[in-house]
Amino acid sequence: MATNHGHPPENEEIIDFHHPYTPYPVQLEFMRTVYGILERGDGQVGILESPTGTGKSLSLICSALTWLRNHKRKNFEVGLDETRREMAGEPGWMVEIALKRKREELMKRWEEREQRLARLRKQEREAEERGRDRKRVRVEERGKKREVDEEEEFLVGVGGGDDDGEGEEGGLSKETREMLVKVGLGGWKREEGEEDGGEGEGEGIKLTQFISELRRPEFPPSLPAELLEKDGKEETKETVKEITLSSRQKLCINPAVARLGSVSAINDRCTELQQSKSKEKCAFMPNAENLKQTHQFRDTTLATVPDIEDMYRIGKQLHVCPYYASRTAIPGAEVITLPYPLLLQKNAREALGIKLEGNVVIIDEAHNIMDAVANVYAADIRLSELRRGRQMLGVYVKRFGKKLKGENRVMVAQIGKVVESLKDWLEGQLQVKGDQGIADPNSLLKSRGADQINLYTLMKYIQESKLAYKIESYVAHTEESQDLTSPKSSTPVLHTLVSFLTALTNLSTEGRIFYEKLPGEHPEIKLSYLLLSPTHAFSSIASSARAVILAGGTMSPFEDYKAHLFPSLPPEKLTTLSCGHVIPASNLFVHTLSSYRPGGVDPFEFSFQKRSDRAMIKNLGLALLNICSVAPDGVVVFFPSYAYLDEVIAIWQTTDPASLPSIWDRLSSKKPLFRDTSSSSSSATSTEDILSCYTTAISSPASPRKGAVLFSVIGGRLSEGINFSDSLCRLVVIVGLPYPNLHSPEWKARMEYIEGTCAARGGSREEAKGEAREYYENAAMRAVNQSIGRAVRHRGDWSGIVLVDGRYKGERVRGKLPGWIRKGLKEEGDRGVAGLMGGLGGFFRGRG
Template sequence: MEEPSSSNLPSLATPDRFPFPYPKPYDIQLELMQVVFKAIEDGKIAIVESPTGTGKSLSLLTSTLTWLDLHKKRLTEVAEGELREKLKGDDPDEPDWVIEHSIKARLNELRSVEGARNERLSRARERERKIRRNGSSTRGMVTKKIKSQDNSGANEQSVEVREEEDYLPDDKDEQDDQGPYLSKEVRDLMDKYEASRPKAHQEEEQDEDGPKIYYTSRTHTQLRQLTSELLKTSFPISDHTNAEAGPSNGVSLVPLGSRKQLCINDKVRNLAKNGGDERLNEACLDMQKSGKARCEFLPSKAEEVSMLDARDSVLASVKDIEDIVTVGRKSCVCPYYATRRAVKQSQIVTLPYNLLLQKNAREALDINLKDQVIVIDEAHNLIDTLLSIYSTTLTSTYLISAISQLQQYLSRFKNRLKFVHALKIKQVLSLLQGLIKVCEAFASSSSQKTDGKAKSKNEVMNANELMERVGGGNDQLNPIDLVEYLKESKLARKISGFSEHLQDLAMKDPKTSRSTSQRHASIAAFHIVESFLISLVDARDDGRVILSLEEGHSGPTVVIKYVLLNPAERFKEIVEQARSVILAGGTMEPISDFLQQLFPSLPKDRFATLSCAHVIPKENLLTQVVSVGPRKTEFEFKYSNRDNDALLTELGSVIQSTIGLVPDGVVVFLPSYAFLDKVKAFWTKSGLMGKLGDKKTLFFEPQTSGDVEGTLRDYAVAISSCNATLAAGDKSKKTGALLFAVVGGKLSEGINFSDSLGRCVMMIGLPFANVGSIELQERMRYIESLPGNGKDASREMYENLCMRAVNQSIGRAIRHANDYATILLIDKRYSTARIRNKLPKWIGEDVKVQNDYGSVAKGIAGFFREKREKERGIK
């Protein structure tokens, strides 16, 4: 029975009650669920803002899965009606009882398919229970036994041993990356075999692609938290479902990840340590070739039942990626391919941004978004993510390395290459040599001086202009054909593999000395070149190529960067295919950026927007604009003012006064790392830093990501230690900790400063992006060039970039319904309506603009006095 078209479906009314996991949702949670449900039903794009701590994830899950459940029931009912009409139309004289019998038979057939699925998943749950009890499966024990008997070490070497024929380019008719490399004749025989199999067996392995929710977020950690939230609801299949209790109609969740996250072959993973993710991918694909030592965790065609069992294990209960890897190791079946096989039969798929937003990634994962629902959480990053994904950087160093590899490759294989391969490879080589000439000419012109002044070290052009400069007949080449050839032949994999092979031989020479990073960079060179060429082919009028000169250890390096300026075109395909797209985040303001940059051509009636209030009572948040300091110095932290000693002294006085009024933790956000270093040095010299340290233990945002966790841990310990000292009755000068952080840095997003960790957040200035950035300038010019736009549009975008960063930082303070904090916006520009209107609604509605610091201090003191009295009253 075919799925009815959406135009034939009756409308679903928005439920008055949703199956929320708690007795009574907040009003804002109910409002969010209603808006999302209706947006999906009406095929709209919803942009919703719900502050952290308001149960956003639960509300999104409940609303989307409620719609999915009702939609599936609707499809069954409509399909039954359409079948009845069809049967009547085929034979008007057919008795009603015959028609009803046919309908009943068809419905029973559909129920039997669903019943068979539920039975399979019940068996999968039972297998998991046995694996947990026994520690491994029979297949796993056999594999381990084989491995233990292999004392020769050959098994460990099998991944690395290759015949040189492996490095020859693939032909167009060879199978793609996703499975074994088989000849056309073998695949034809397999197709005939499949066609001759009994219908029941074919249907058993056929995966239907039903309606589902694709849920994406920025990081794996955020998606793992979503999995935990789903387990709180009544939707998922229970891990403890009793097979005798009957079939379960719960939803199955599939978390998609990369090979790096899901691979369980330790030999392959060890290769990645020296060669990076690209090497891991190549090693995985290499171990699927016919005639090679096949990956022991990837079942052969004859063992397909093992992969189907692994697929069912993924579907049988809600698991995150770590759970799936654990089960995969115990059952000795590849989790990466098991999750991919499970996608079509799932109801909700979680995946990181990049896997959804990149067309190549969607194609590789066989993701079909047609009429599906897409939820993009933490969507405040969406525009920047799209621009980043489709922008590519290539250096002259990588170009030289890639040319050298290609020449070595041609020299070794020229007598074994088919004519078409030799021709295409020479064309690619000619193109790369042309790019090097462009780099050399640019480096030469940049070093020259005109009228005694050095020329600009940046140059901007479009992709066609770059190809014209390549010259030497290369402008007559069709780069689209060349990129298509690179994809079909897997040339980047072949060349990097051959290059690694040569380097491995060289490394055995004791005279050779080369670092792992140098080796990795060399192997990755041709992959980087390929990515850049793909960007050039994909380039339209909405992209630019920027040439720049950077000084390196071995001299100047030319950088060629393709920069995407228009994210709407790359997002357009997703919007056109999906039934509905939900953009959600804790701080989505200013929303105008999304409308202008992602959906410039869509009518306003295609959108549903909602900005939720916060679940905290209004008296739990005090937000003040600090326009002047104690000495009446105006605060305006423009870039030109940041070296003003009087301004820095006044800022120090405000911080010193404030931390004397605020208990526990205070977080100060500064516009940049350079400004943080400036105030740190200035206040250390003036002695203020020591005074701040007497009152609260001082912490500074670390330079490396690896130190973030330790800094936050020490910051929390310092606060709790002070509280413990006070509780014991000991008098101490210190009242907590003071943390200096940077807007857009490592502590401004994804970190919770809840409760005592963030009783006050201070935002110093407005963190405007560097307007001197050539990329930003090109983006602003592009925005201005769009129909109906002008200078105001680029100004709006520039301000919105700043305010989105501000909103993310100050949103770190309030993290749940009972939390409370004060926010200080220290810059007189926050007092303007234009800037205040770009704050989140839950903050912007009650901002107090203060024109003297005495009122600020009075407000802070009264705020925390009230909290102390309330806490004493409760005790």
């Protein structure tokens, strides 16, 4: 049912995890494992897999918060023991008085805090029960349309000795920083290179879902039960104190700033409004006038377990910025929820005031953590953006050139040289044969003398001067942007440039820069920075936290997390767990289809060399025809890539020489057919529209249990985060293995990096090749496992899984499937489609 490597939980006594329901055995095992890891601490790491539908998030919450409350009680007892030691040799009555006073002080603080939070919770509930509209504070925008002679606001004003910007730190005035200290935001500053890093697609939804789970259980107080009893009180419940952190883009309530849209523009405008010389201060910034509201924001959020939308609403009600005010709640919070980018960047954590030392880091849905690290540090820039940036610089210099003095004039000129050099290199590369490759970072800045420029100084200037925001704002203000030949970007070009230059200056053995020519009417090419390994970027988390838990529905195969996130971790500090599913065995059917006919005749092998075989593709279509004749409701078929899905469908749509209906038409007669398309495709349909039409076809009363077929792609838009529960997916068909293209520059670089790292550790050539091959195979199997996980979503759900490719019979590939899938595999020999239909038909008949 589960494999547990490393230390078993030390606490074998029965622990009440305060789960709101009666937990299944796999949930109990999961919670005991988490509790044991946190209890041991000392840099322990857990990599835990619990299938979707097993209540993984709720189990994480219950085990972690049970440990935390128990840990707090133990720490209180330790404090009393220290008092006893300090008063050793004193009369017993003096020791008891000192202990009593300490208990009373703690009880008083705890009671006052809980009573204050209880009042706020009551107010929130009463407001909800009355159903009244929340009072919204409307702030009239004071920024009227400026006259031409007021364009001075767009002029840069830092450095060069021309401006008195001394005493400002991170874009905030001394006055503002002093105020932040007073309201509990001491030590905050915007670090060089800090990005708010908004959430990736769907992360806000995941955080909201996690918060809804966090509200379910109830936990006893963090005070020892005997202390409450001595005070004459019955043990009560203590609400979890949680704060949700997010970006300015999600939390800004200043309409004049929020409407700017892009994260970088919002960041710059926000920090600009805090500067001492700013004509217009932000009315929502925590200050002496709204100190009461700031503290009320802190207490209300700690009282109510808010999600991002709640934070925004509370800030609007109280007329105080949720982005800044949320930080006042960090010291009192037991749980801090935040999106990947804010956790993974050390400077972002420091800017928020988040300390990992002694604390626990839990990453839910951690199956894509390595990709998330790479995405946080990724950067790219296109030739069209550089051309547009050069034109905008020209527009800006034409207007303000005579007013730019000292360092400002020098720096703006240097930015122009860097932009020109990158533009020259990309334009030259357009003339070179080949669509993609690795770029030598030293060659990118050889033109125009740009290689003599100090990039660190230049980037710092762009950040502190808010030049990107000023240029974009000025061009929009004068409406000259309509004369530019390139389309307007949602992100200021200079912000894109800074992100790319940051990657360029941070180049190490872990990163590479690639170029790629893009299809389209006009010649286009881009430069991209790729982080080849997350090891160094993740090390600050792994080395600082008391414990790290990586949990997901499909974490298999585990090897990559160990090798690339925790390469130096001693075995005794690592615990892995693969839980079984909560569904009964009869609710799952797993079969490998390795050939069309019995005995291995007409094999299925969708390798890159063989997958275009028309006979094999035709046999695949005929196999699906058989499958659709017995499978009820929804069938989801995953292919290795969008290009291959297009190729297969084109062959299926070809009319038979004998004038028989095409395979596509015959499939359509069995079930309505739907297909996903790449988001970059000109004919792309939105995910919502595809799912809506597919769902309607399945639920249509006109054709009960006829269902529908949805063709999708492994790693595509519908392979992760989509809930195909119940009738939406009674069968998952996986066609082939989505091995990445080893001939692409990115994968060549990855494989070389892994081999080089192994060799540097003293590994042999064979070991290095083996590690690279393992990483390559694991990347494919993680994507397969995510697609498989779309089917069974809760205890009462049931589904079949068919893996179409002979390679799934190999133990090396099969061993990388999740344990609950391996357990469900039927070993029936190579009986072809006939054997599949016998087992599949029996499975569906058994389900009624």
